Amino acid sequence: MKDTLQYLFKGNKLTRDQARNSLTEVGKGLHSEAEFASFLTVYKMRPIESEELAGFRDAMFDLSTKVDLSEYNGIDVVGTGGDGKNTFNISTLACFVIAGTGLNVTKHGNYAASSTTGSSNVLEYLGYQFSNDISKLKKDLDEGGFCFLHAPLFHPAFKHIAPVRKALKVPTFFNILGPMINPSAPKYQLLGVNNPENFEHYRKVYETLDINFAIVNSNDGYDEISLTSEARYATRGKETQLAPADFGLTTIEPAKLHGGKSVEDAAKIFMNVLNGNATEEQTNAVLANAALGLNLVYPDKTLKDCISMARESLESGKALQKLKAVIK
The missing domain is CATH 3.40.1030.10 (Nucleoside phosphorylase/phosphoribosyltransferase catalytic domain)
Incomplete structure (x- = not known):
């Protein structure tokens, strides 16, 4: 996450795979809340790219509890x-x-x-x-x-994500991810x-x-x-x-x-x-x-x-x- 943050702080954008991998690691609890808060803050300082949003969607969908209907x-x-x-x-x-x-x-x-x-x-x-x-x-x-x-019953990754969203008290890209991740x-x-x-x-x-x-x-x-x-x-x-x-x-x-x-x-x-x-x-x-x-x-x-x-x-x-x- 340190390398990803340094890369983003220089004004770079993530590819779909990079975005997917970064959020997958967060969803698995591999990074601290402070690191994740910094990650979210990047996207308050500049608009998210569609390719990044696609990667975040992929990560959350992959981490969800799937039901085959x-x-x-x-x-x-x-x-x-x-x-x-x-x-x-x-x-x-x-x-x-x-x-x-x-x-x-x-x-x-x-x-x-x-x-x-x-x-x-x-x-x-x-x-x-x-x-x-x-x-x-x-x-x-x-x-x-x-x-x-x-x-909440289908997205266990949110146990690592929700506390940071709640602490930040500002809208993040998660506010538009919900419809995209129907399990x-x-x-x-x-x-x-x-x-x-x-x-x-x-x-x-x-x-x-x-x-x-x-x-x-x-x-x-x-x-x-x-x-x-x-x-x-x-x-x-x-x-x-x-x-x-x-x-x-x-x-x-x-x-x-x-x-x-x-x-x-x-x-x-x-x-x-x-x-x-x-x-x-x-x-x-x-x-x-x-x-x-x-x-x-x-x-x-x-x-x-x-x-x-x-x-x-x-x-x-x-x-x-x-x-x-x-x-x-």
Whole structure:
């Protein structure tokens, strides 16, 4: 680590393999907290390179506790967070809507870092039991088309990483790594990012991975399709702008997506959406994100076709049944 730090302090960049090896050593507990803190500080002093981020992603994925769920051809809908918008749990709700159409969702998530309620917070509140037991995860998929991989149970390397992140009290590149390191390696991923810089990083990294991916960033800063503005959208080799009208939906005022001040508030909105008691704006935001996920799996369908599929899942109660099937 001393040699790596000296190399970085001279203004050099790491190759993907160098980044992978450096973080692998940290994840195995081979370096002191002071050395790791110095390493993280480098990336507060200059922007991270996409190749470095790819190497860090490789290291954390390699160190994770893998679960082979490939037989389910799963999709994950997930955002980086960090957009400061404090929305309700749109991506997690979209997962249940997608499951209600008959697809399998293998979602990876954690407690909130900057918002009020992350995916782990709301699912735990609603009664979902976290586990890294593959038989339990498969049972959830068989019965509900959904399983949840609570990040702390799958990333033992974080015992060496978390104390330093907590002590530094500033965002680091780990804040955008989470969506990249789903230990089930889903076949499909819809990824929301919180700014144009991370959009570019994700696009460059995912172009090198064997995953069917789509990346979205609303032009006004949301890490998902918010319908509050147009959004930048990319799949392998293609990029475009999406407007609310492309979904057959209207523009939403940002205040309509607020997630409340507590886990209880978030859970109430969550259940209102699934029970058909949410506002039109809340429902439409969920439908739009579910539609993007469906469009990734069914690229020959139009976005409006996918909205229809998502709406049927929600209005028929199938999405709600999927939640009930995995909560005991």
